[in-house]
Amino acid sequence: MRMNTIGLLSLRLFNITFGRLSFCTKILRVILVKILIKNKQEKYVACAKYFDWQDLKRKP
Amino acid sequence: MSDIFIRIVLAQAPRIIGFLDRTPESETYGCFERYYWHYKLIDFPNARFQEGALLLALLFKSKAEENLFYQNENIHDWCIAAIKFWARARNRNGSVNEVYPFENSFCATAMSALAISQALPLLEKKDLIDLRKTGEWLAKNDNLEVSNQQAAAAAALLNIYFLSGEARFLEAAEQKLSVLLKCQEKSGFFPEYGGFDIGYQSLTLSLLTKYYKRKASDTLLNSIREGIHFILSYLNDKGHYDPAITSRKTQFLYTYAFSVFDKNALQKAVRGLEANAILNPSWLDDRYVIPLTIDYLESYLEEKK
Known part of the structure; x- marks a missing residue:
């Protein structure tokens, strides 16, 4: 799921309104972890998908 | 000297x-903007990252010791993917965006179109994408306050002429070049927001050198030489200059024009790089590392000739 303009605007709107309350921002975090990490077949890891010399080998 | x-x-x-997104099954295969395809923090990709396609094409074609990317099939395929992603990311009018959606950025369109139009013939894939819409947009738009962008637009249009064979792009390129050369001050600098800037001057000269390599003229040659002479008056022996006195405060130094026209200037830059005294690509953030790395590779290839 890529970020789109509507999603970005909605997220920012939440961040600067309800998101100011630590309770709400914690809920958002739980939801994002569920969507992006726990429920994904390929889990999101920020520090990943960098270049590896093995990448130069042709995959069958 | 070129090592x-x-x-x-x-x-x-x-x-x-x-x-680069190197997963062929991914919707964003070929995208160089990690903040878009991987971190998913932004809602559009900055098209300037796609200039990485030219770096891949040059690495693919450059037979150099320790260049493990030379003739590698994956590098070739990733380069093609990056070019196709750039073409898809364009606005309907052929321009691209750098900072926000529908920006129609003159800078990003000129710089990225130049890189893509240079990469295509290197891969012998001249017809992979149609650049004419982008050429039309560049021909209609200008940013005369920023010489480096004008130089990039002229060089991109010239490349698009060679790819398409349509004379209107040659006319537009020559027109842009002529206007730019008229803007050059008597002391040799090309204005950047009303003043001189050594870093951007070196970039402008690198871009004009690309133009000269494809379409030589005495007027352009003299202009480049005057421009280099201006830079030399500010460089110390290690290629360092004081950015505080310049209009944009840039710290980088593009060297491709030096490698073609002035070995003395190149030697100064080399001394600075060897002493780690001047800024090099590893000091730069992701946004700017690609074009300077390309310039260094082109400087190396020129020196090796």
């Missing part, structure tokens, strides 16, 4: 390839 350039380039290449 320092290839050493720096080969050190940066794995970093830059890491920016």
Whole structure:
């Protein structure tokens, strides 16, 4: 799921309104972890998908 | 003299390839903007990252010792994917965006179109994408306050002429070049927001050198030489200059024009790089590392000739 303009605007709107309350921002975090990490077949890891010399080998 | 350039380039290449979405099944296959395809923090990709396609094409074609990317099929395929992604990311009018959606950025369109139009013939894929819409947009738009962008637009239009064979793009390129050369001050500098800037001057000269290499003229040659002479008056023996007195405060130094026209200036830059005294691509953030790395690779290839 890529970020789109509507999603970005909605997220920012939440961040600067309800998101100011630590309770709400914690809920958002739980939801994002569920969507992006726990429920994904390929889990999101920020520090990943960098270049590896093995990448130069042709995959069958 | 050129070893320092290839050493720096080969050190940066794995970093830059890491920016690229290399998964063929991915919708964003070929995208160099990690903040878009991987972190998913932004809602559009900055098209300037796609200039990485030219770096891949040059690495693919450059037979250099320790260049493990030379003739590698994956590098070839990633380059094609990056070019196709750039073409898809364009606005309907052929322009691209750098900072926000529907920006129609003159800078990003000129710089990225130049890189893509240079990469296509290197891969012998001249018809892979249609650049004419982008050429039409560049021909209609200008940013005369910023000489480096004008130089990029002229060089991109010239490349699009060679790719398409349509004379209107040659006319537009020559028109842009002529206007730019008229803007050059008597002391030799090309204005950047009303003043001189050594970093951007060196970039403008690199871009004009690309133009000259494809369409030589005495007027352009003299202009480039005057421009280099201006830079030399500010460089110390290690290629360093004081950015505080310049209009944009840039700290970088593009060297391709030096490698073609002035070995003295190139030697100063090499001394600075070897002493780690002047800024090199590894000091730059992701946004700017790609074009300077390309310039160093082109400097190396020119020196090797």
